[in-house]
Amino acid sequence: MRLFLSSYRFGAHYDRFAALVGGPGRIAVIPNACDSWADAWASAVTSDLVPLRNLGYTPEVLDLREYLGRPTEVARRLAEYPAVWVRGGNTFVLRTQFARSGADLALRRLLAEDALAYGGYSAGACLLTPDLHGIEAMDDPDQVRTTCGVEPRWDGLGLVDRRIVPHVASATDPNGESDRLAQRYRAEGVPHWALTDDDAIVVDGTRIEELITPPAT
Numbered sequence: 001m002r003l004f005l006s007s008y009r010f011g012a013h014y015d016r017f018a019a020l021v022g023g024p025g026r027i028a029v030i031p032n033a034c035d036s037w038a039d040a041w042a043s044a045v046t047s048d049l050v051p052l053r054n055l056g057y058t059p060e061v062l063d064l065r066e067y068l069g070r071p072t073e074v075a076r077r078l079a080e081y082p083a084v085w086v087r088g089g090n091t092f093v094l095r096t097q098f099a100r101s102g103a104d105l106a107l108r109r110l111l112a113e114d115a116l117a118y119g120g121y122s123a124g125a126c127l128l129t130p131d132l133h134g135i136e137a138m139d140d141p142d143q144v145r146t147t148c149g150v151e152p153r154w155d156g157l158g159l160v161d162r163r164i165v166p167h168v169a170s171a172t173d174p175n176g177e178s179d180r181l182a183q184r185y186r187a188e189g190v191p192h193w194a195l196t197d198d199d200a201i202v203v204d205g206t207r208i209e210e211l212i213t214p215p216a217t
Contacts, residue, residue: 014055026082078106086118126164126166
């Protein structure tokens with residue numbers, strides 16, 4: 001299993017992402033964490049496609065809304081790619097769209113077979129954790145009802161063994177919600193990774209590399 005999980009895009013570790021996926025090539029971009037952003041969806045997608053193209057990749061949008069209730073087809077489409085890139089947005093909406101399309105089951109299988117590499121940031125990283133409790137401090141689960149017409153799910157894909165708190169000490173979180181969540185997890189003894197926008201977690205087989213900035217003293 002190969003995973004690159006970060007707070008914001010590649011953080012300070014593009015070299016580790018490139019090594020993990022084997023360098024530039026085709027990559028599926030899954031933008032469904034943005035599905036509740038009707039007016040900004042296209043620009044949000046473009047903001048991820050352009051940097052990937054500039055680095056030599058051939059990104060192709062894989063919109064899970066086109067595969068709702070079509071698990072065989074989404075599995076076949078995912079299997080076409082050597083890597084997938086899952087951008088940030090609303091973690092609960094993203095989890096729901098993975099479930100509705102069957103991409104969650106397909107992704108688990110393909111990663112277990114090492115048939116593709118996974119890169120995801122913010123919501124795209126939180127998706128792989130054991131569960132999403134706590135993330136509601138940053139992402140509104142009610143957006144699932146308005147966007148998808150179903151109840152939100154609170155289970156992650158469980159491909160890593162702890163929760164992830166993105167955007168710690170970040171300008172993208174001016175209200176400090178990420179910092180407060182990380183503090184809460186520490187107080188409650190909840191295993192987690194607290195990531196600044198420079199940080200990343202890299203999983204390569206049984207090896208887990210924590211590329212985390214030490215907290216200021």
